Amino acid sequence: MLAAALLAAAATGPAAAQQNFDKVEIKVERVAPGVAVLFGSGGNIGVSYGVDGNVLIDDQFAPLVPKVVAAVRTLDPDPIAFLINTHWHFDHTGGNEALGKAGTVIVAQDNVRRRMAVDTVSSRFGTIKATGKAGLPVITFTRDISFHLNGDRLQVVHVPNAHTDGDSLIYWTGANVVHMGDVFFHRLSFPFIDRDSGGSIDGVIAAVRRGLALVRPGGKVIPGHGPVATRAELQAYHDMLVDVRAKVAAQVRAGRSRAEVLAARPAAAYAGKVAANGFIKADDFVGGIYDDLRKGRRR
Numbered sequence: 650m651l652a653a654a655l656l657a658a659a660a661t662g663p664a665a666a667q668q669n670f671d672k673v674e675i676k677v678e679r680v681a682p683g684v685a686v687l688f689g690s691g692g693n694i695g696v697s698y699g700v701d702g703n704v705l706i707d708d709q710f711a712p713l714v715p716k717v718v719a720a721v722r723t724l725d726p727d728p729i730a731f732l733i734n735t736h737w738h739f740d741h742t743g744g745n746e747a748l749g750k751a752g753t754v755i756v757a758q759d760n761v762r763r764r765m766a767v768d769t770v771s772s773r774f775g776t777i778k779a780t781g782k783a784g785l786p787v788i789t790f791t792r793d794i795s796f797h798l799n800g801d802r803l804q805v806v807h808v809p810n811a812h813t814d815g816d817s818l819i820y821w822t823g824a825n826v827v828h829m830g831d832v833f834f835h836r837l838s839f840p841f842i843d844r845d846s847g848g849s850i851d852g853v854i855a856a857v858r859r860g861l862a863l864v865r866p867g868g869k870v871i872p873g874h875g876p877v878a879t880r881a882e883l884q885a886y887h888d889m890l891v892d893v894r895a896k897v898a899a900q901v902r903a904g905r906s907r908a909e910v911l912a913a914r915p916a917a918a919y920a921g922k923v924a925a926n927g928f929i930k931a932d933d934f935v936g937g938i939y940d941d942l943r944k945g946r947r948r
């Protein structure tokens with residue numbers, strides 16, 4: 650989520666209904682040959698473009714679809730053949746119905762379709778309505794799937810129980826670019842882990858490790874939110890996650906209460922550096938880790 654959209658959502662329910670999209674501009678950044686990122690409002694959109702057809706990764710909000718389509722046309726005049734959703738959240742899938750009706754084939758991990766097909770009650774966002782049939786993925790996969798086009802191979806790799814239970818990383822093998830989805834929030838905020846949708850701190854750490862294993866040195870990393878990052882910045886984010894988790898785990902082992910763990914401020918060193926006190930405050934991040942670890946101990 651973009652910080653502004655998230656704040657609106659937290660205050661008033663799903664942002665899609667309230668936010669004014671008229672003033673949103675879609676900014677195009679070319680990342681590598683045949684690879685671009687579109688920034689607007691909502692999750693960062695990855696694009697694979699070229700002679701074999703255009704592929705979108707996520708699509709922000711429904712009112713932005715005409716602007717997104719126009720931005721893709723500046724890269725390549727062909728239609729958008731495929732859309733891959735990194736996960737089900739409404740700021741990444743809001744354009745699905747319009748694109749599906751226009752003939753784009755939507756692809757996502759099984760749990761993305763399962764969650765989008767029904768109304769969802771979220772502790773953070775309230776009730777999120779089911780997506781209409783045209784917006785649901787028509788091709789789903791359990792573990793991974795590859796696209797062989799535009800002179801490259803796009804590996805779509807499911808990472809279980811991370812930001813949600815349906816996340817995928819998308820890796821351009823030739824261009825050496827990875828789109829991390831919301832497994833990676835770069836600079837804007839501490840990570841948002843949607844535990845209502847099956848997310849967990851250990852899943853996020855494993856997913857970031859998977860991203861680091863995919864992208865070779867010198868590659869580019871597209872986060873779900875925030876500017877394009879280097880592999881070293883993804884590594885720093887990983888190290889932050891591991892460090893804060895270890896500090897919380899030591900406190901849990903010592904029998905500290907949730908309030909005591911928060912008071913020890915184990916994430917304080919990272920506010921304003923690797924992460925920021927944006928949408929997810931340090932206390933939300935640390936408290937969530939505490940809850941995950943306590944849950945693990947009870948099992």
Ligand SMILES: [Zn+2]
Binds near residue numbers: 650736738812831
């Ligand atoms: Zn998300």
